[in-house]
Amino acid sequence: MSQKFQYSSNGQSDSSSEYSSFEASSTPFKAHAGRDSVMDNFMDFDKDLSPNKYVKKELSLEFPNPPLTKISFSSVSGLQSIEDFEMEDVRAENPKVVQLNTGTTDRSLVIAFHDKCGELAITPEFDIRMISQSVFSGKLSICKQTIQLSGSFNSKKEIKTALCIQGLDFLGTLDPKESQIRKRSAIEALRQFMNADCTAKTSSEDLERESWIPILNNYTQQKRIPSPEYTFYRKETKLNHRFASTCRIATWPLTPFGSGEDFYSSKSAAKQSSAREAVLWLRSQGDLPDAPTVLNPNFTVSGLRQSFSATNLGESPSLTQAEILRAMIHHLHLLQPELKFEASGPAPEIGAQGDACFGFWNACVRFTDKEIQNEPALAGEIGKVFHIYGKKNAKAACIREVLRVLEEIKEKREAQS
Structure with missing residues (x-):
């Protein structure tokens, strides 16, 4: 004989409850009202399942899956759910969302800007700083004008490229006549300087007087411009090889420093000679400080x-x-x-x-x-x-x-x- 019983969570038998039910197909099984009585029936039923009395017994329990619902304690004790508390907590700080600029890092734009400055005899000055981790800002000083970008950039290359783009636009607004005058004056000043002091071959004493190459490298690093470009020339003789060198700065001026006809015994001496002319030129323009004064003339x-x-x-x-x-x-x-x-x-x-x-x-x-x-x-x-x-x-x-x-x-x- 098969009977079906249902009980609710309060321990009382309820034929209409939807929480749980079980069905047993055994004759000795008896239903009682209390939960303990139900468990006792299970125990008795287990004892009766001996092979001496019964050949086969079947026990089937049915636990239907109730629909999932959101548990809320507000109807019971006026409590608020965790989700609502986190949404309405006034002490929770809202994270600040900053939109980063997706700038370009095209190297050709930077090169084009420096080439344009060289054509117009203009020296740009960059000032790039890191305001926070991986966030940069900077400004560009050119022709007594300042271009400043206060936006957020991910790297120095991005902000320098953006400054060069703004600089190209600014150079396009300059008067061509003023640019030609500035260009001619710079070339004329350089020509006079070269004819007055640097046409003769530099002596070994002048080459060793100062570290000309490091001085020039420090200047380019401080001005944030490309490093000097050196071009070497070699003259082969029967006894040995002799070298000459010229030096060019990307932004100033157009004519290279040094000469391809002044040959030295080593490549380093030729490089020192061209770097020396560049340093002397920058000092004559006020871009570099003068050499320190030597109190003892015998002490070089x-x-x-x-x-x-x-x-x-x-x-x-x-x-x-x-x-x-x-x-x-x-x-x-x-x-x-x-x-x-x-x-x-x-x-x-x-x-x-x-x-x-x-x-x-x-x-x-x-x-x-x-x-x-x-x-x-x-x-x-x-x-x-x-x-x-x-x-x-x-x-x-x-x-x-x-x-x-x-x-x-x-x-x-x-x-x-």
């Missing part, structure tokens, strides 16, 4: 490198002996050595600052093992002096001896090169 400066062949160590008012030693060591690409002192004779006297300064001293310099491997002449105690009164005097005497040794190494390297 070549960038960070210095020449000590004609330097009188006792007559240099601007540099101390320790500074001269550091400069010479840097010129030879060496590491700074260790200066050692040793008391000589009676015990040294204690100075006003508590240091053992007075008395007689021995002093010497020791270089590292790595420098000794590269330069065996630096092995041992270099520039050692004996029994000199005063630690300061001993240090000065030691430095003089060390400079003599380093000068010999410098002359040896120059002879080999």
Whole structure:
């Protein structure tokens, strides 16, 4: 005999409930009202399913799927759902949406702008800054006018391309007569400059006076313009090859610096010569500061490198002996050595600052093992002096001896090169 029972969640039997139901086809099964009674019937029914009494028993439970509905607690206790709370929370910050400019990075537009500036003898100045992560803004100064873009750009290339596009539009509005006048005046000034100072071949002393190539590179980086372009010429002879060089800046001026007829023994010397003319031209136009004044005429400066062949160590008012030693060591690409002192004779006297300064001293310099491997002449105690009164005097005497040794190494390297 098969019977069908239904019960609701409150534990009472309900034939019309839609939550759950079960159907059993067993004779010993009995329905009761309570949930515990129903479970007892299941237990009894399980016990009766023994193979000794029954051959086959069937049990079927039916659990229909009720339709899914949104659970809301507002009708019960006045609570608000989580979704509604998040939507209506006044403390929640609304994220700021910023529309990024999808600018172009076409290199040809930048090149066209610089070529146009070169034709008109105009020097543009870019100022590009990062205002936040991956967001850039910048401005372009040209002909005493400023073009500023305050929008958001993803990279420096995008904003520079946008500035060049605006710059091309601005250059198109210039008066052609004024452009021709500016162009002729620039070419004439350059021609006078070249005829007055730079037509003769540059001497080796002038080439080594300053680091012309780094100065020119720093100028182009500060102005955010392309690096200088060098063109080399080679003349083959029976004994060796000689080189000449010209230098051109993308934006200024039209005529290249240097000459293709002034030949030097090396390519680097020819490059220095053309870079020197470019630097001197920029200084004459006020675009670069003048070279620093050398107080001692026998003391020549070549960038960070210095020449000590004609330097009188006792007559240099601007540099101390320790500074001269550091400069010479840097010129030879060496590491700074260790200066050692040793008391000589009676015990040294204690100075006003508590240091053992007075008395007689021995002093010497020791270089590292790595420098000794590269330069065996630096092995041992270099520039050692004996029994000199005063630690300061001993240090000065030691430095003089060390400079003599380093000068010999410098002359040896120059002879080999």
